[in-house]
Amino acid sequence: MTSQVLDRVGHPPAGVREDSGGFDLSAPDGIRYRVDLGSGVLDPDNTLLAGHLGERRVVAFVSRTVDRLYGDRLRAYLEAHVRPGQWSLHVIPTGEHHKTLAAVEHVCALAKADGLDRHGVMLAVGGGIVADVIGFAASIYARGIRYIKVNTTLVGQVDVGVGVKTGVNALRTKNMFGAYHPAHASLNDPAFLATLPHREIRCGLAEIVKMAVILDEDLFQALERHPDAFRRPHGAGDGDGDGDGAHHSHGELETYILRTSMRLMMEELCPNLREHELARLVDFGHTFSPVVETAGDHRLEHGEAVAVDMALSAHLARLLGLADEETCDRVVRLLRRIGLPVFDASTCTPELMTQALRASWQRRGRKLHLVVPTGIGKAAFVEELEDVPADVLAAALTALAADGGRRDA
Numbered sequence: 001m002t003s004q005v006l007d008r009v010g011h012p013p014a015g016v017r018e019d020s021g022g023f024d025l026s027a028p029d030g031i032r033y034r035v036d037l038g039s040g041v042l043d044p045d046n047t048l049l050a051g052h053l054g055e056r057r058v059v060a061f062v063s064r065t066v067d068r069l070y071g072d073r074l075r076a077y078l079e080a081h082v083r084p085g086q087w088s089l090h091v092i093p094t095g096e097h098h099k100t101l102a103a104v105e106h107v108c109a110l111a112k113a114d115g116l117d118r119h120g121v122m123l124a125v126g127g128g129i130v131a132d133v134i135g136f137a138a139s140i141y142a143r144g145i146r147y148i149k150v151n152t153t154l155v156g157q158v159d160v161g162v163g164v165k166t167g168v169n170a171l172r173t174k175n176m177f178g179a180y181h182p183a184h185a186s187l188n189d190p191a192f193l194a195t196l197p198h199r200e201i202r203c204g205l206a207e208i209v210k211m212a213v214i215l216d217e218d219l220f221q222a223l224e225r226h227p228d229a230f231r232r233p234h235g236a237g238d239g240d241g242d243g244d245g246a247h248h249s250h251g252e253l254e255t256y257i258l259r260t261s262m263r264l265m266m267e268e269l270c271p272n273l274r275e276h277e278l279a280r281l282v283d284f285g286h287t288f289s290p291v292v293e294t295a296g297d298h299r300l301e302h303g304e305a306v307a308v309d310m311a312l313s314a315h316l317a318r319l320l321g322l323a324d325e326e327t328c329d330r331v332v333r334l335l336r337r338i339g340l341p342v343f344d345a346s347t348c349t350p351e352l353m354t355q356a357l358r359a360s361w362q363r364r365g366r367k368l369h370l371v372v373p374t375g376i377g378k379a380a381f382v383e384e385l386e387d388v389p390a391d392v393l394a395a396a397l398t399a400l401a402a403d404g405g406r407r408d409a
């Protein structure tokens with residue numbers, strides 16, 4: 001900080017700075033926050049989280065699974081670092097069906113019953129659902145209090161944990177209510193990923209593929225070489241001998257993927273944290289997916305629906321002449337090799353996908369802002385509803401159905 005140029009009010013210049021322990025974001029509108037990246041976050045002698053909690057009263061929330069896996073360690077940590085009677089921990093139901101206003105009200109009621117004051121902090125330890133619900137509860141409790149995220153899923157670490165959005169589903173719409181409420185602190189410990197089911201790892205990889213397709217061909221190629229990233233047995237080296245110089249040992253590859261995705265996402269969000277600009281490259285995979293999730297009654301998880309959306313968008317790009325066949329093939333093939341779905345028969349219908357386009361157009365200020373790849377590491381926006389004619393959408397869905405039915409990957 002000593003040699004850094006500061007602006008008139010003493011802020012560092014806008015942008016994202018990376019150091020060995022995480023990332024600092026400083027937005028042009030003055031919002032600043034840090035995302036820590038380190039190991040042993042719940043070790044009793046690790047003071048990172050304790051430092052963020054300070055002397056504050058703490059009400060912590062976890063899902064049932066996180067309680068089972070990490071509840072004892074979390075309780076021991078809070079016991080070691082927070083004065084007795086100043087902290088409590090609650091297990092809340094998760095799953096997309098519980099990401100509701102009722103859940104937010106329940107969380108606020110628990111916090112009130114525990115005497116949480118304006119200077120207190122809500123602590124969310126878990127994936128995107130816990131973070132979204134607790135973050136939104138914190139944004140309205142006593143007109144807004146601090147919350148801290150300890151992100152325990154891959155989606156949480158590369159996506160939810162690095163941004164400022166909170167929210168719940170309502171009116172049969174994903175994230176209908178919510179707030180932009182930056183966390184007081186956000187902590188990523190890759191060790192949590194060791195207990196994550198492979199399905200959840202794949203969901204995280206979907207959000208990582210999103211960043212790679214729109215911004216970073218090197219990241220995409222690393223995933224092509226290692227579609228099993230984060231699921232490889234320990235001791236599995238690279239050894240692919242493909243001569244591109246990008247050889248990574250176990251752990252090194254995952255660190256590269258994690259750091260690169262976090263940095264890309266933060267850099268992309270930084271100038272537009274509150275989304276005054278509605279054309280956002282990071283919405284790749286997020287135009288059709290809300291309907292795939294909601295109309296499918298959340299049979300597909302968020303990351304899986306994002307994968308289907310990316311594959312559909314890649315076919316649209318190809319059919320609209322915005323991307324060549326190879327680009328489309330590579331996107332679809334990578335998703336399939338990761339083990340993600342690229343088609344969902346019950347929701348990928350012309351009717352529902354037309355509805356999805358219209359809903360996005362409406363939400364995005366009467367512009368479509370549909371993100372499509374124009375190459376690997378490059379993307380563009382399709383802006384008008386009429387730019388996606390019914391016959392093109394139908395052809396894309398037919399191609400997608402064929403991809404989905406193929407045996408090879």
Ligand SMILES: NC(=O)c1ccc[n+]([C@@H]2O[C@H](COP(=O)([O-])OP(=O)(O)OC[C@H]3O[C@@H](n4cnc5c(N)ncnc54)[C@H](O)[C@@H]3O)[C@@H](O)[C@H]2O)c1
Pocket residue numbers: 063064065066069094095096099126127128129130132152153154155156159160163164165166167192193194195196197200203302303
């Ligand atoms: N606010 C944002 O910017 C943002 C960004 C991306 C996604 N989201 C939202 O996040 C949600 C998806 O989040 P998610 O993918 O993290 O899913 P999730 O929160 O549902 O977590 C997935 C499952 O993994 C369990 N789990 C969590 N950590 C674990 C661990 N370390 N080991 C074993 N199990 C663990 C959870 O209990 C849950 O059962 C969606 O609602 C999506 O809309 C929000």
Ligand SMILES: O=C(CO)[C@@H](O)[C@H](O)[C@H](O)[C@H](O)COP(=O)(O)O
Pocket residue numbers: 159165174175207282283286287363
């Ligand atoms: O899933 C993500 C990001 O991966 C969420 O932050 C969010 O829903 C996406 O940004 C959507 O593309 C846009 O969402 P919304 O704010 O319009 O609901």
Ligand SMILES: [Co+2]
Pocket residue numbers: 159207286302306
């Ligand atoms: Co997403």
